Amino acid sequence: MSARRAGAVLFDKDGTLFGFHATWSAFAAEVIEELAAGDAALAQSVARALGFDLAERRFHRDSPVIAGTNREVAELVATVLPGAEAVALEPWLAARAAEAPLAPAVPLAPLMERLREMGLRLGVMTNDSELAARAHLLAAEIEAAFDWMAGADSGHGAKPDPAPLLAFARAVALEPAQVVMVGDSLHDLHAGRAAGMQVVGVLTGPAEANDLAPHADAVLPDIGHLPAWLTRG
Known part of the structure; x- marks a missing residue:
């Protein structure tokens, strides 16, 4: 079976492959408490x-x-943690994020297998670090399904800049219009539009349908609905 609408799909990670709140909210509370070291007022400031x-x-x-x-x-x-410097916090946050407990938005392995069977090239572009992204795809046992993966620190830029999306299109030798960018945030959709791609919003992140609909070709409950959308005439 071949996809009618596209030759490739580029996924956001958090809120798209993995449910945002189910993955990150409890984890964020733990990290905030760790940063505040027992200081309740400081924890509130960081929050x-x-x-x-x-x-x-x-969130x-x-x-x-x-x-x-x-x-x-x-x-x-x-800005709120005494003595902290962003240059030191960034790798610490990336390492902690790589350990986050994952909550897949849908059963991922069978979905990726189905998309590959449709002849699609697959990629992931996240504003998370490449370290965390690779760790998460490996933990979910889906890393082999993807032809390309990048984080905000991979050298292509970060969304909503379209540059990393265009890097994916070049990597899979397709015109941007043949690629579908799938994400849960306006950053994802704006990047996709700027890149000249088709854009699909999903509701497994914090944004609601009325937030995403004006900026998307379609808004789906989750990525499990992608195969039907891709093959719909």
């Missing part, structure tokens, strides 16, 4: 800087962490 509700253990919808890079998160923490 506010990150757009995180400690009581609810959940706010407008949290800068949702689509931010590790460097951006490190800079936010450094």
